[in-house]
Amino acid sequence: MADIRLEGVVKDYGSVRAIHGVDLHVADGQFVAFVGPSGCGKSTMLRMIAGLEEISGGTIRIGERVVNQVEPRGRDVAMVFQDYALYPHMSVRDNIGFGLKMRGFASADIERQVAEAAGILQISDYLDRKPGQLSGGQRQRVAMGRAIVRDPAAFLFDEPLSNLDAKLRVEMRTQIKRLHAMLGTTTIYVTHDQTEAMTLADRVVVLRDGYIVQEGPPMELYSRPSCRFVAEFIGSPQMNLFSGVLDRAGAVPRLQFADTSLEIGDIAAADGARIDVGIRPEHLLYAGDEPAQIEPVVEVYEPLGSDTMAICRLGGHELTARLAPEVDLHRDQRIGLRYDPSRLHYFDGTDGRRLEPA
Ligand SMILES: Nc1ncnc2c1ncn2[C@@H]1O[C@H](COP(=O)(O)OP(=O)(O)O)[C@@H](O)[C@H]1O
Ligand SMILES: [Mg+2]
Known part of the structure; x- marks a missing residue:
């Protein structure tokens, strides 16, 4: 040895x-x-x-x-x-x-x-x-x-x-x-x-x-x-990633992309900075009766028995949520999802390096 x-x-x-x-x-x-x-x-x-x-x-x-x-x-x-x-x-x-x-x-x-x-x-x-x-x-x-x-x-x-x-x-x-x-x-x-x-x-x-x-x-x-490359490479299904612009105008920071936006945590980046925000499929939760933070549209769903993958679209991005098998899903459904902003990952929009929450 x-x-x-x-x-x-x-x-x-x-x-x-x-x-x-x-x-x-x-x-x-x-x-x-x-x-x-x-x-x-x-x-x-x-x-x-x-x-x-x-x-x-x-x-x-x-x-x-x-x-x-x-x-x-x-x-x-x-x-x-x-x-x-x-x-x-x-x-x-x-x-x-x-x-x-x-x-x-x-x-x-x-x-x-x-x-x-x-x-x-x-x-x-x-x-x-x-x-x-x-x-x-x-x-x-x-x-x-x-x-x-x-x-x-x-x-x-x-x-x-x-x-x-x-x-x-x-x-x-x-x-x-x-x-x-x-x-x-x-x-x-x-x-x-x-x-x-x-x-x-x-x-x-x-x-x-x-x-x-x-x-x-x-x-x-x-x-x-440590960077967007590793975030995408490690984990299956892949981490969901959204490219957009940091918007500090409201009460909480948001990521603006396409025709929609996402509540995010605070990070050490300036208003208007280009960033990528990531979230793992298991950190997206079915909102049920609670208010939803995002409402993507279900394109395809894959029941695996233990859980179901809901492959959705949100603001031009594909998004996968790992949901409980009991959640009732159908195609073209607008589904309410929640997430804890502390679960989000942030990457510099230019070089892809990890940005730490502030
Ligand atoms: N004998 C060789 N001659 C020239 N280039 C090579 C040779 N072997 C590997 N390379 C190049 O080196 C790089 C790394 O190859 P390799 O180590 O085989 O990658 P991996 O095993 O990760 O697929 C590649 O760009 C490949 O084309
Ligand atoms: Mg090889």
Whole structure:
């Protein structure tokens, strides 16, 4: 086990800078997720840590050791990819044990370690099968088994569940979380799926265009996004956002947009400033008999059983409210909603950075 430290890490592909001087510390035993849209640099970051990609500047440490010049096999990390890269002609047993065999382990040792890994991953019954005789989820577990037997200082996962169907993805997610709880190995997990990042990681690192835009525990990112980009990226359904102009003329500040306005809290911004105001779908409440603060029109509603998503329109913006399943909804209905202004998020209308309430 080891911690991983990046200092001023840069990656240039020719004249194009893909990673812009990243500083990051992954503590020993921590589970960190790199998340962001396609092309933001997640795989590049992981591949530089694994040694599969040279760095153009900065320092990478694994444990006490600077590994900038160390070959991948000397870095003591195990990587798991989305395409499992199993040997098709070998049994599951041989696939898992192959690395140990290459390093000259005795066959009894290999047998014991393979059995142990297979037990953890619940694939003991498939050891004699070939990868072609397994489902996608089972194959992914074999790939993980191969990583486990190496007993590495760290696991590096690059979108390992992307090829699996939705149900299996959720199952494997739980399996990976259980694995980490059991082994406690330092883990970096790359995904474009914010739900995976949120549910798995102790700490989430959001990347955008080769920069870290925010990092922290999942709930911190959810409740205090540092900018509009993180606010929109983290959370499903997305945070509702309204772009408009701050109006201080009345008794309380309001956001004016299109032909409507929204009561907001006070923020450190001047009258007439362009701001974006956000609210999570679960913070919009059905007003019922109480006076409504906003009255959007229902376009579509999606009953999920536990709650119902009401997708509405308000002043040219789409808005999603997560309502109780008992609320009676129909299309084109004007629905009264309430919210607590302290639940609102504010962002600068120009650069998108978070604005704090005054
Ligand atoms: N081998 C390469 N040569 C040139 N550009 C690359 C190479 N690999 C990645 N890139 C570029 O670097 C950026 C980050 O890519 P990548 O790390 O694969 O993103 P992600 O994994 O987040 O989707 C992208 O703009 C991509 O086009
Ligand atoms: Mg990638």
